[in-house]
Amino acid sequence: MHTSYHPRTHVQTPYLFFTGKGGVGKTSVACATAVSLADQGKKVLLVSTDPASNLQDVFNMELTREPAAVPSVSHLYASNIDPEEAARAYREKTVGPYRDKLPESVVNQMEEQLSGACTVEIAAFDEFSHLLADDGIFKDFDHVLFDTAPTGHTLRLLTLPTAWSGYLEESTHGASCLGPLSGLGDKKNMYQKAMDTLSNGEKTTLVMVARPEESTLLEADRASVELGRIGIEHQMLVINGVFQPYDAGDEVASVFYSEQQEALKEIPDALQQIRTYSLPYVPYSLTDIQHMRQIVSESPVAEVEITEESVDVEPLPSLKEVVDDFSAKNTRVIFTMGKGGVGKTSVASAIAVGLTEKGHRVHLTTTDPASHVADMFKDSRVHENLTISSIDPEVEVENYKAEVIANAGELNEDELAYLKEDLDSPCTEEIAVFRAFADVVDSEEEIVVIDTAPTGHTLLLLDSSEAYHKEMSRSTGDIPESVTKLLPRLRNPEETGVVVVTLPEATPVFEAGRLQEDLKRAEITPKWWVINRSLYAAGTKDPVLEARAATEKQWIRKVQNELSAQSALIPWGAAKNAGYEQWKVYIQS
Structure with missing residues (x-):
């Protein structure tokens, strides 16, 4: 069992950056630490760059990019940088000067190249670099906390000499996310100072937040290695949300606990070398200051009360009705x-x-790795009308990189280094796999069911690059x-049906909403949303899980x-790794 996380004893540096997979509780842990x-x-100054941030609700005040005192917590200041607005x-600023000088199709291409995740992250980093590079910040605050850290990819881009040269304006190499650094101007010295602060262990701590789940622990491991380099x-x-069952006889609670413990046994080796703390799975939502204080107190799980409204949600269809709909309409491609x-x-396997x-x-x-697909149909026959394949992203990405280079x-050496780093962006994997x-x-x-699809941004890049090629006669x-x-x-x-899969929680729902808007820019509207792993729908009677189930209703x-x-x-617990017969029974139930 890991030591419980207590900021008063475990925080040792003035700057803290919180990072982790969406939905793991970065904002909640950052807020609890700040309070x-x-x-x-x-x-303390708490700076959020999370688009799904609920800081304003937690502190019951309007927030902007300018730090403001939190009335209900002495000594605490907060600001909310909207990364989408910053982007x-x-x-x-980057595209504006070219609007009347270049053809519309070229301007549209430039805008799309600057619409990806890299640009949003760099714009956000630009905002808080001012704080990192400001020596006076030490005089004003004892601690500055950043909710959401930049990735290693973005930071590596900022350290490459070619990122600051005219090569960015001249390049037509066709890499995945062209030009996100083209608006940096003369900020190199400020960024270098920010990077020096980030890498100074006496000033900065990187706080990786994960849940006791394989995917979030693997993401934390990746971030740890990437940023460590x-x-x-x-x-x-x-590790946020470690569960201890109240009701040993509740089947959902028993399986929930067992799965978490299995994930904790498989923590990657690199992560095991890092000091690790835990926070408990609590029956309340971390949406107010009282609960922020409670979760890092000596008694984080006090009496369990179900305080959410008791009104049930309207009944929703099951996955069987999704299948029936696609079958009746003879949809040929399903993402x-x-x-x-x-x-x-x-969800893809069940469909x-x-x-x-x-x-x-x-x-x-x-x-997904081939072993995951095999697990879905382990030790079971597969119907002769179902064929299964697995695309290896690493192989496809390497092939695509080699082609672009x-x-x-x-x-020259610097240009090649920049190109290779540019090709390490998430867009590259999306394009190569697509x-x-x-x-x-x-x-x-055949009907093709595809697990994981490209974003609207990537589809528009693929689409607009053809128009750009015709307009400029450049490859x-x-x-x-x-x-x-x-x-x-x-x-x-x-012909095509897109299924958006989410969880009944704040961050996954907000992220799925942004994904849907991104697709709509590419003129693709999802057919169905599937809300997966619902404790509310599972009917658990464990007091902690039942209380959390009540919080799902609003989402x-x-x-x-x-x-x-x-x-x-x-x-929760229905759509799990199973065999063909189990999937068949589940869909038909």
Whole structure:
């Protein structure tokens, strides 16, 4: 058992950066840390760059990018940097001067290149670099906490000499996210000072937040290694939401506990070398200051009370009705989409089996490692009308990188280093994998169910690069015919159905909403939302889990009433790794 996390004894540096997979509780842990430090008489500034941040609700005040005193907590100040707004301003500053000088299609291409995650992150980093580079900040605050840290990829880009040269303006190599650094101007010295602060172990601690789940621990491990390589080595891990069952006879609680314990036994070796603390799975939502204080107190789980409204949500369809809908409409291409850890592979597998049982020939393909696909159908026969393949992202990415570098022509050492780093962006994997998907979908004899799809940004990059090529007569990389054919098919609702998979929690729902808006920019509207792993739907009677189940209702209603035209609900524990027969029984139930 790991030591409980107590900021008053475990925080040792003036700067703290919180990072982790979406939905692990970064904002909650950052807020609880800030309140605890302020309660000790420390002067604290909490800066959020999380688009899904609920700081304003927690502190019951309006927040802007300018630090403001929190009336209910002495010594605490907070600011909320909207990264999307920062990115819009950054994008306009970069693209604006060219609007009347270049053809509209070229300007549109520039805007799309600056619409990806890299640009949002760099714009946010630009905002808080002012704080990191400001020596006077030590005089004003004892601690500055940043909710959401930059990735190693972004920080490596900022340290490359070519990122600050004219090469960015001249390059036509066709890399994944061209130009996110083109608006940096003369900020190199400020960024270097910020980087020096980040890598100074006496000043900065990287706090990785994870849940006791395999996917979030692997993400924390990746971030730890990636950021450690560029000198950010003073790290700690906080495992949030470690469950202790109240009711030993509750089946849901028993399985919930067992799964967490299995994940904790498999913590990656690198993470085991880092000082690690835990926070308990609590029956309340961390949406007010009282609960922020409680979770880092000596008695974080006091009496369990279900304080959420008791009104039930309107009944939602099951996954069977999703399958029935796709079968009746003979939808030929089905994507499951969502952030990592929400259960896309399970949902895709269940849909594939359901359609097979309805007499369709189905091909299921995924980017998960092959062993995960095998686990889905372990020790069971697979129907002769269902075929399964697995696309290895690493292989596809390496092939794509080699192709782009080969087409880039002669580059000097710095230019090649920048190009290689640019190709390490998330967009590269999306484009490379999508090209592989396109080859699979090119066969029109089967319904193709695809686990994980590209974002709207990537689809627009693929689409606009063709227009850019025609307008400027410059090569940005050849688009395979299978990709060219697939883009229009994805926009045709009679052929393609997108299923957004989420969890009944704040961050996964907000992230899924942003994903949907991104797709709509590419003229793709999801057919269904699937709310996965619902404790509310599972009917648990464990007091802690039942109290948490009550907090899910507002997010289920938000999906049902505001975000989706059609939504389905899957109970916690239902869509798990199973065999073909188990999936068949589940879908038919």
